[in-house]
Amino acid sequence: MSSEQPILIASDHAGVGLKAKIARFIREELGQPVEDRGAFTDESVDYPDYGMLVAGAVSTGTAPCGVLICGTGIGMSIIANKFPGVRAALCHNEMTARMSRQHNDANILVIGERVVDEATALNIVRAWFATGFEGGRHQRRIDKIHDLETK
Ligand code: RB5
Numbered sequence: 001m002s003s004e005q006p007i008l009i010a011s012d013h014a015g016v017g018l019k020a021k022i023a024r025f026i027r028e029e030l031g032q033p034v035e036d037r038g039a040f041t042d043e044s045v046d047y048p049d050y051g052m053l054v055a056g057a058v059s060t061g062t063a064p065c066g067v068l069i070c071g072t073g074i075g076m077s078i079i080a081n082k083f084p085g086v087r088a089a090l091c092h093n094e095m096t097a098r099m100s101r102q103h104n105d106a107n108i109l110v111i112g113e114r115v116v117d118e119a120t121a122l123n124i125v126r127a128w129f130a131t132g133f134e135g136g137r138h139q140r141r142i143d144k145i146h147d148l149e150t151k
Pocket of ligand 1: 012014015047070071072073074075076
């Protein structure tokens, strides 16, 4: 996945450290623009407040894709997947990152800072952005999700 529009990134307090590293990695190693929507300190905040800043924009098409980080990645996944058209994937390794793009056409990558180490997280990010959607039978499955959202 690559885009000239900025990739949106956000986290709660538990993901602030990893967020900065991932934002720098996307900018410097992948050469793509990034817009950081916070949080910017480790003061306790609520993950839905930040998750919705990214998921809302991906849902409306304002942003092509996004990255969300919290402690486990679970809260960010839950809030992001409430938004129509969002397919947020919580990835723990390169394999799940690749599959979430190939099979699920994931448009938001979610990572848990308390779950994976930094090197693994950056490998996940690299794999996710380097992998395309396979379409075919997987598109049919995504269409079924879309139908459910528009009923
Ligand atoms: C914050 O302590 C933690 O609950 C949050 O980052 C996340 O893991 C929730 O799913």
